Amino acid sequence: MQDSGRQTGLEARSVHAWRGDRHVIRGLSLRVTPGHCLHLAGPNGVGKTTLIRILAGLIRPEDGSVLWRGEAVGHDPDAFHADTAFLGHDNALKADLSPLENLAFWSALAGRPAAAVAATLGAFGLQACLGLPVRVLSAGQKRRVALARVALSGASLWLLDEPFTNLDTGGIRLVEAQLAQHLAAGGMAVVAAHQPVTPDQGEVRRMELS
Amino acid sequence: MQDSGRQTGLEARSVHAWRGDRHVIRGLSLRVTPGHCLHLAGPNGVGKTTLIRILAGLIRPEDGSVLWRGEAVGHDPDAFHADTAFLGHDNALKADLSPLENLAFWSALAGRPAAAVAATLGAFGLQACLGLPVRVLSAGQKRRVALARVALSGASLWLLDEPFTNLDTGGIRLVEAQLAQHLAAGGMAVVAAHQPVTPDQGEVRRMELS
Amino acid sequence: MTARPGLWRVGMAVYARDLRLAFRRWEQAVQPVVFLLMVATLFPLALSPEAAQLRGVAAGVLWVAALLASLLALEFLFRADHEDGSLEQLVLSGHPLGWLSIFKVLAHWTISGLPLVLVSPVVATSLAVPASALAVVMLSLLLGTGVLSFVGGAAAALTLGVKRGGVLVSVLTLPLVMPALIFGAQAADLAIMGESARGPLLLLLALLVLSVSLAPLAIAAALRIGVE
Amino acid sequence: MTARPGLWRVGMAVYARDLRLAFRRWEQAVQPVVFLLMVATLFPLALSPEAAQLRGVAAGVLWVAALLASLLALEFLFRADHEDGSLEQLVLSGHPLGWLSIFKVLAHWTISGLPLVLVSPVVATSLAVPASALAVVMLSLLLGTGVLSFVGGAAAALTLGVKRGGVLVSVLTLPLVMPALIFGAQAADLAIMGESARGPLLLLLALLVLSVSLAPLAIAAALRIGVE
Amino acid sequence: MWTWFHKLASPPHFYRIAGLTIPAFSWAAGLLVAAGLYGGLVLAPPDYQQGEGFRIFYVHVPSAILSMFVYATMAIAAAIGLIWRMKLAHAVAAASAPIGAWFTACALATGSIWGKPMWGTWWVWDARLTSELILLFLYLGYLGLRSSFDDLQRADRASAVLAVIGIVNLPVIHYSVVWWNSIHQGSTLLTPGAMPIAMKWPALCMLAGFALFYGAVLFVRLRGEVVRRERSAAWLREVLVK
């Protein structure tokens, strides 16, 4: 397992990061292998968002390295990003376009069939809003559209920053079901959340930052 | 109680509201009296935000009326607003100013003493960030600053739209403690939230929209 | 309930906050001025040599550059407050919205209009305006930028619900401030020619009084629509 | 993993999305043009009658107006994507960022630059430019607005982390596009005078080629900094 | 060589070296400028055409050359900072910009003052003058961009990109008098025989003096930058307490 993990998963080795003059991430190491989900927990401001953005390659760590399938992410970032889906605090949706149009664009960039978009949005309980401009959706409905983008991406690694924000209990169950399916198919995930993360399948490891 | 409620609290009478061509709020009535908290629950997109914004006077209902201390809100909106604190999905913070500067401004507008600001921010666990520009705070820290504004306002009526967003469990307990104190002092609150709302003092009534 | 603060205190709080925000990024507060200087540089470049020589161009270039510089800054008058939710809070503050907006506009003018007025003698001199005309040029710009801030403020408030309002603000404002531009440039022009500019200056003053008394109403109404 | 879409398909997807967004609010897509028309109207108003007479002013006014109109629109090239998180997703899309940015800039040019070129004959004619010079005027603006979109795109990308970037974008862009302005206005001027404008047009073309080949690199680097 | 370079680039080491160099540079700069001024204003003969007026040469030329040299230094440092992510290189670029802006302003001012009597105008829009003005705008844009960020790392990298873009302006400034018919004269210092040695040596002194002055100011500002950037580092506390 140890070795195959090196080759197939995501690994961070003693990563350090500063924000301003705060040393937020201090020598953190982690590993995620297929079928596993890492749940990042910890109080507000501890650095969960910072860590997820480092793993995604949006922030370069001051020190340490992030490896994907055994190679440094910086070596071929495009290949890494092609296999990763990231959800941040923002939803990355255009207020003037409908959920359908928004996701059609992202799935075109990811090289996924356009046909799947409507079905996935439906699975997220958005049948009634497919054609409305995103600006009129409620906060929870917007979050669901953003989550549908991740589910559509076909990426092996999901990086989700507080995916449950603004979701009702039904929405949370939905996301966990999608996560379970992803893990069961050999996917990986890193999820920052204040709530427990309990998909039916796949193994969740909780990591408390402090 | 019924009559004194009429005179001292907030009342909505068969309010109707459309968003686009959706009839979102259909003849809804409610009443909040001193010491009471109304917890609005319901699935995503059901109309919680719409209702709270109607109560705050940001949206005019298509039909029905909102009364404050027995008088229509439209009669003297300034007096009503002077006694109300509203927290929306947005935090109303200037990214370039520090939490201290942000709240000093709002409390000056509310006519509250400037001295209380630092103490309240401290009570919300923000001692370490008093002087940082808000832009660098984490999502949960920003939400805490926004909540501190409400606690500082000295208003009798709190209208909170998903106050627990991005908060860790400690943060949620903190907000509930402040809410308990507010209710115990005869304050009123309307809170939209997907989580349970359980302050130690005051009475919470849950209203499920659908 | 606590004692409500007086109107002056509230107004000054708004004014002080906006100035503080501007000075937190002072390098941006000077940008309208830099922009003015650059447009005033660009124009002679783009004009044919003979046209550039004419003093008649000076008033026009100065006024159009000042107008554009202050338009550019206008967009941010209410938009930032709208986007971060502060505007809702101002609407719900329990103070007269028109009153608050006067102070927001004044702060905006202090940041973007006043510096233009102050550097205008330099630019005017570089455009060969005689020293005797500088006072009138400054006065015309003083009144003119005031009109611009108030009228532009109303336009900026109206476009709040709209993304990419920038150009829309300009489009709404330009026709409204055209009279100011015409009288202002005329005043400057007369002064450059060594004649009395009293007529157009009085008209500019009238425009300023008019916009100060009407714009706040329009702004308040537009802001309420903007936050709905 | 799925088959990655080809570079052309990806580029066209970006281009099509930005155009669709613009047309969703077409009234804003026409704003640069309206702005151009207005500045071209205002100028003669602000100029003294003798200056307004001169055809030598035409090329300058046209070019400066076009430059400002397209500057105004520039700010939104990346800012909207930055604010709603789309930019992060583009950076993480696994496609070369420089390549994607070329198509974003092209979309921006299609919306804000091309219409300027298309209406320029009307404006030029109203400024007494002879019909024989219209083709050169249009060509110079075609090349010039292209330079502007690419150079300005780099400036817009650089100011992403900054609030109130608007004026800063202009301040960074103007010096870089000064050469384009000089050659463009010179070309228009020569054509108006009935002479060959080959030299300045060739230089404009050279500037365009240079900016198309270098700007995407700068834009990609700046965008990566912007999302950090 | 490479290890030496790395050692120099390490902030504590640099801080110490800079402490030693600053006085040396300042003294040398002071002496050279004094010698240059004496040589230029007193010893050098008047020019056959311009008479005594030509002496502004001794300020204009070194400031103009330094304005370009400082920009080149800044852009190269910025590029190094971008590529090798070297903090000290970014600090060099940041510290150079205001100095370069002052040299540029000085070249423009002295040029204008010189132009009025010699050419008969303060300013014309020819290629040399315009491109030098653009250089000033580039410096100002660089400074404006830098100070608009509150995060130092982002400010460093964003402004570095701008500095690198702007370098295309340098050859335009230098060759403008060759490529275009310009009112500005061609190169005196680089043309053999264009200036007798009695007039030339004070100019070279001034040039060297200005360059050393730049070095000294740069190092002073750099120490400030290093302190700002490393304010939480342990070594700095030791140095400052001492």
Place this chain on the structure above:
Amino acid sequence: MTPRQKRIWMVVGIVGGVGLAATLALQAFQDNLMYFQSPTQVLEQPIAGERSFRLGGLVEPGSVTREPGNLEVRFRITDNVEAIEVSYAGLLPDLFREGQGVIVRGKLGADGLFVAEEVLAKHDENYMPPEVAESLRMPPLIKQVEAGGA
């Protein structure tokens, strides 16, 4: 594409772009892109009458004549190949003298007389003490022609 291939394509694109731009710019320099034009250039392709432009060259030695009583000056500007007669009314810069480089802005009349609105002096890169210049006797005319006509 591997990262390496991508980098190669990128470099190819940039080098190609810069090269093309340079070629175009060189092409452009063959046309008149000058701050001023020399008499030869002007006479080769005459410029329409009402347009003002800049003419540069040397003040032909011995050609300067002043009208008594007013400020008008007449002189000829030459590049040692062609010469154009110029008339100007106004203050001249200090450096204006015979053999000196000048740039004048104005219009060329149909009669071949250039009416200047502005006269600027231009000098070359040569500096020398007056004695040396005296001993050379012939001011650096040749150099100036090169500089002016380059």
